[in-house]
Amino acid sequence: MDYRTLTALELGALLREGSLSAAGAAKAGLDRLAQAQGRSNAFITVTKEDAMLRADQVQRLLDARRAPSPLAGVPMAFKDNICTRGVKTSCASKILGGFTPPYDATVAERLDAAGCISLGKLNMDEFAMGSTTETSFYGPVQNPWDPSRVPGGSSGGAAAAVAEGSVWYAIGSDTGGSIRQPAAYCGVTGMKPTYGTVSRYGLIAYASSLDQMGPIARSAADCAAVLDVIQGRDPRDGTSLDAPAGGLLSGLTGDVRDKRIGLPADCFGDGLDGEVRAAVLAAADVLKQRGAVVEEFSLPVMQYVVPTYYIIAAAEASSNLSRFDGVKYGWRAQGYEDLTGLYNKTRTEGFGAEVKRRILLGTFVLSTGYYDAYYKKALQVKALIKRAFDEAFRRYDLLLTPVAPTTAPKLGESLNDPLQMYLSDIYTVSVNLAGLPGISVPCGFASDGMPIGAQLIGPALGDAAVLDAAHAFQLETDHHKRTPPLPGQAAQKGGDAQ
Template sequence: MIKLDESALSLGERLKKREVGVREAAGAVLERIEKKDGECRAYLSVFKEEAFKRADEIQKQIDAGEAASPLAGVPMAIKDNICVKGLPTTCGSRMLEHFRPPYDATVTTRLHDAGAVLLGKLNMDEFAMGSTTETSYFGACKNPWDVTRVPGGSSGGAAAAVAAAEAYYTLGSDTGGSIRQPCSFCGVTGLKPTYGAVSRYGLVAYASSLDQIGPIARDAKDLAAVLDVIVGKDEKDATSVDAGEGGYLVSLTGDVRGLKVGIPSDYFGEGLDEEVKEKVLAAAKKLEEMGAVVEEFPMPMVEYAIPAYYIIASAEATSNLSRYDGIKYGFRAEKFDDLIDLYVQSRSQGFGMEVKRRIMLGNFVLSSGYYDAYYKKALQVKALIKGEFDKAFERFDLLLGPAAPTTALKLGESLQDPLKMYLGDIYTVSVNLAGLPGLVAPCGFDGQGLPVGVQLIGRPFGEKTLLNTAYAYQQATDFHTKRPQEGREDR
């Protein structure tokens, strides 16, 4: 019997013992998607035939004793800005509605080699620009805990699919919190690895110095298993590094005695919802009871993270999105007068409002007369923020704080006020600016039953410490085991 709410590793173990079949597991999740995803809209495309064909291949490997990975045969899905050869990769945009990449992303190849069964591609904010998964050209994704609310973004589909039991684990991307914030909103566990730890080859770029692919799953143990597969240097990505390549799953001990945990007091000031604050501090208290040493400290540079992040990200996005001109690939306007008008019409019709807003902002901060005043200054602030983290890690093994100032917002709230959406990234963007690893785990619920997530921030390549801390916390609590109730529109 297939248990849709069990962990990826638990299912993988049962597949290895041949208690259940790979086709049976894939079929159960595909049936779940068919029945439930019309409400949630986590998926943009589902590859039913390919998934069953793949399931049969992996079953043969398992039967022959050739499947080494503990995740072999486990059904999963990928955010729709990560390339899969010959299959749709839309980035949630009209611009790439019909794009089929001629190659696989490195993470896709590594998962394939580990025996993953890919079910489909997941909904996202257009070109990963947003915090709600409402800017998707193909329609908004909804939070499985309450379908009147957003799942967060831009990896909203990736978090929602795990929360709704429509995948055992997923891959998302995180430029300024796009894995961690939706995990907080959807009550699942997610990791943004250190910049360079996981290859970005085949990830459609938003902001190249900030983007990072990472896993989303039900618990930290599953994250460790997925990271073991996808981590490591890649000759196709010059920014990737040798991070020790693996050993995350076997390194989990559940022992946090003597661990030094720093709590940035500036993360708990004005704008943070009281219920979120209470649950996050309760998580710190639980770690303290388990033997960790918890201490507050000031980190004032955090207030400059939002402006620095949006200047840098928009500047890089402007450059990366210039390739979509209606000539080589992507959407092309049907009516235009000349070459310049082709560019204008294709980009005006192919991009959504949020993407165009960030392109305009990026062009402004890079323009003559404003480069020094904005972009150069933002890079200087980025260096100062990294320096402040370096200083903090001289005292602490990891930092602990909220992932988002509130629980999941109502659909439409952020779109009416883009600045409010940007400010919602206050606790996550500095991690990307400094290139650090960050993990979010469920730590409770607010008065409306909506999930709250606690964020753990580590030293560069300190993923083992983050994963072990989250694993220990989840051994002592059961928040990560909670699942959304069916049909919550009446709440």
């Protein structure tokens, strides 16, 4: 049986009924990983021995009919900016190449308690700064659907690993679309939850007011199951919300009758590829056929989201990354004369070009004489963006947009034109600026065979409604069930339907 075609919940059901052992599931994932890694480069660290030991522990729970969650025994992996005790966590950067955390992130603790089996740490854009997973110190990740294309970013390794079948779900981080955009490029499902509903404790920060961790998996139901485990108040995270958690999976009904769904006309204009537009509008028709009321409206604030995002994110990155100086932990340069020389040489040699670019931009907008003109103004516009979305959600239950303007670009294209890379986030960054939940679902394939994603956005704490609408769409379609060809197989348009 080709286990890679199963959802995480389907695999979990096989484990609970005894049709497959936890060791068998882990071995299936590790075998697929070994087969794909040379081409995709999705992993930075593979924890094969730890995974097999963990499988034995989880199997004892399964044998005793004490599975702690529907995901018990299902192999998964973490993005390499999420701290895992005793396992290298590098943020795909030279400067943290030797860092091994002495503690687990809260999400890792909670998944461990739920019986997860981690296969390792996933490749990413360095310090999550990028939209293609090409800025990694460990080399770029290739898209499983076409190795000449990027998988998106910054959680590109996570999306590629799920798409290729090495793991059945992964935990990524999303600062401006870094879960949703690679999910769209790789033909899988990715959920960015409401800010504050998932603890950020143990996530190495890029932009603290925007970062949020969430799942990448095959289906919305899988994402709901993962969020049931990782959401909830955490006293170690001051931004963690004391909001209701759990019940997302059991609450899925697929009923969108009379739900009002808005299509922001500003997201369907110039710059959007025609095939992407057609696929997203076709997704709207599917929801309409299931009883939703879909209408177009204007959201002019979208024209400000990209500059606002990059000013705020770069400013917070400049502050957050100041701790990496060669003194306290991480890589240290050699051949310096004094403390200032240590700082300069370590950061010059330890950071890649894109990280340096964003640190410089952030330092500039925070500097005397420019703070008011740029950073303060960006915060004011951020408030306006949030207000515009609040107003939209007084009229609509959900919004539907594209995830990215095009399908996955070719490797190297975006690095040669950073502005093009920044503009690929145009439909996703607003969700982070407003702290909203958003999900990317596969909604079709372009004529070149590459996946297309549609984005559903809900009001703050509307995660259940977002997941339910995505689930409704996936009950009617099979895009999320399609898998890229294995190495050596001839590619088929739209992949292999399962």
